Amino acid sequence: MSAPEAEGLDTTERVLTLLGLLQQRQVWTGAELARQLGVTPRTVRRDVERLRTLGYLIQADQGVGGGYRLGPGQDLPPLLLDDEEVIAVVAALLAGAGGAGGVGGAVAGDAALRALSKLDRLLPVRLRDQVRALSGSVESFGGASAVVDPGVLMLLARACRDEVEAAFAYPSGGAAPGSGRRRRVEPYRLVASDRRWYLLAYDLDRDDWRSFRVDRMTDVSARTFRFRPRPAPDAATYVQEGVASRVYPHQARFLVHAPADTVRAQVPASAAVVRPHGRGSCELLSGADRLDAVLMHVLLLGHDFEVLDPPDLKEQCRTLAERLRAAGAPDR
Numbered sequence: 099m100s101a102p103e104a105e106g107l108d109t110t111e112r113v114l115t116l117l118g119l120l121q122q123r124q125v126w127t128g129a130e131l132a133r134q135l136g137v138t139p140r141t142v143r144r145d146v147e148r149l150r151t152l153g154y155l156i157q158a159d160q161g162v163g164g165g166y167r168l169g170p171g172q173d174l175p176p177l178l179l180d181d182e183e184v185i186a187v188v189a190a191l192l193a194g195a196g197g198a199g200g201v202g203g204a205v206a207g208d209a210a211l212r213a214l215s216k217l218d219r220l221l222p223v224r225l226r227d228q229v230r231a232l233s234g235s236v237e238s239f240g241g242a243s244a245v246v247d248p249g250v251l252m253l254l255a256r257a258c259r260d261e262v263e264a265a266f267a268y269p270s271g272g273a274a275p276g277s278g279r280r281r282r283v284e285p286y287r288l289v290a291s292d293r294r295w296y297l298l299a300y301d302l303d304r305d306d307w308r309s310f311r312v313d314r315m316t317d318v319s320a321r322t323f324r325f326r327p328r329p330a331p332d333a334a335t336y337v338q339e340g341v342a343s344r345v346y347p348h349q350a351r352f353l354v355h356a357p358a359d360t361v362r363a364q365v366p367a368s369a370a371v372v373r374p375h376g377r378g379s380c381e382l383l384s385g386a387d388r389l390d391a392v393l394m395h396v397l398l399l400g401h402d403f404e405v406l407d408p409p410d411l412k413e414q415c416r417t418l419a420e421r422l423r424a425a426g427a428p429d430r
Contacts, residue, residue, distance in 0.1 A: 109145075109148075112135060112137070112141075112145060113145050113148055113149060114229075115134075115135060116131065116135060116142070116145050116146070116149065117149060117154070117168075118226070119131060119134055119135075120149075120156065120166065120167070120168040121168060124167055125159075125164075125165040125166070125167050126165050126166050126167075127164075127165040127166075128142050128143065128165065128166065130165070131166065146158070146166060154168065154169075155168070155169030156168055156169065157169050181225060182248045182249065183248075184225055184229075185225075185228065185229070185232065185248035185249075185251065185252055186248045188229050188232055189232065189248060189251050189290075189295075228252055228255075228256070231252070231255045231256045231258075231259045232251065232252060232255040232288075250312060250315065250318050251288065251295065251312065253318055253319075253320055254285055254288055254297055254312070254318070255288060256320065257285045257320045258285045258286060258287060258288065260320075260324075261284075261324055261325055261326075261327060262320055262321060262322065262323065262324050262325070263282060263283065263284055263285075263302070263320075263321040263323045263324075263325060264282075264283055264284075264285045264297075264299070264318065264319065264320050264321065265280060265281065265282050265283070265318075265319050265321055266280070266281055266283075266310075266315040266316065266317055266318040266319070267279070267280055267281070267315070267316045267317045268281045268310055268314060268315055268316075269314060281301060281303065281310070282301075282302045282303060282321075283297075283299035283300060283301055283302060283308070283310075284299055284300040284302065284325045284327075284328070285297055285298075285299045286298045286299055286300065286327070286330050286333060287330075287333035288312070289309070289333050289334055289337040289338075291337065291338070291341060291367060291368050294311055294312070294313060294368075295311070295312040295313065296309045296310060296311055296312065296337045296341075297309065297310045297312055297315075298330070298331075298333045298336055298337055300328055300330075307330070307331060307336065309336065309337045309340050309341075335371075338367060338368070338371055339371050339383065341368045342367075342368060342369055342370050342371050342383065342384055342385060343370075343371065343383050343384055343385035344385065345385065346385030346386050346387060347385075347387060348385060348386055348387070348388065348389045348392070348408075349383065349384070349385045349407070349408075350383075350384060350385070350386075350389055350392045350393070350396075350405070350407065350408065350411055351381065351382070351383050351405075351406040351407040352381070352382045352384075352396050352403050352404065352405060352406060353375060353379060353380075353381055353382075353403060353404040353406055354372075354379065354380050354381070354382050354396070354399065354401050354402075354403045355378065355379050355401055355402040355403060355404075356378070356379070356380065356399075356401040356402075357374075357378055357379075357380065358372050358373065358374040358375075358380035360401075361380050361382060361399065361401070364399055365382070365395075365399070369384060369395075370382050370383060370384035371383040371384070381406070382396065382403075384396075389408070389410075389411050389414060390414055390418075393405075393411060393414060393415065393418065
């Protein structure tokens, strides 16, 4: 793996890999760690500092024979979880470490990373490869809460990592899980939302990118066919836009005169995509079965706003304004 490629690795995965390297032998030079991780020495120093803030005693010795060494630590108790429980815990922690949104999201992300780093020291060797596969295949735009089979998550994570095709039965529309046609995909990333787990994959039968709810998949299997990765959209953004707008028959776009962070704290990540737009404003994209429903949700946020799309929603705004003005007229 080249340095430019590894620089884009998820920070959580890279910090766990660094911790594993420090546990493998007594001393590493900064240059050796940089080569192993495929990053710059400056990134190594930054990751070492992050491990120190997580409570690990990492010594840095200067001069000939010097380097980074993991200091002696307190004996840790055995991990009393079976394999599936470990994977379930790691999946939940990764969703948090991946950047849970809302108030306190950064604090929650750091706490999740601390727990992940401690868990990594307790894991038996047989599970570390699986956990690293899951870590390298997960993105997030909130904390996942839907219950999914940990074994399915691991199978899909390994397929993402190993670049092999996957297959599963998937229902269309509102059909119940267990029905639907067989899908063949090139899996790219697992994405945790504030409600569910999704797989972003290239659908070989539809010749396009698709997102799939993991809890609706059945009969999931990894195939033996390897694939060459295609240029892919940003996984978290693609899935969030799909969940918040593309799955609905109507989409609407607004310019809200409030900071993006303020609006994100008011709107679930699965309900709308919020992007900064100039100073003190943001763009909100959402969808619904009826456009007036979206309009009412934005109105109740309590901020001044403008309708950007679609044009006919502006007419609905004027109609609603007349009704509200009539409803608030003095009693006769």
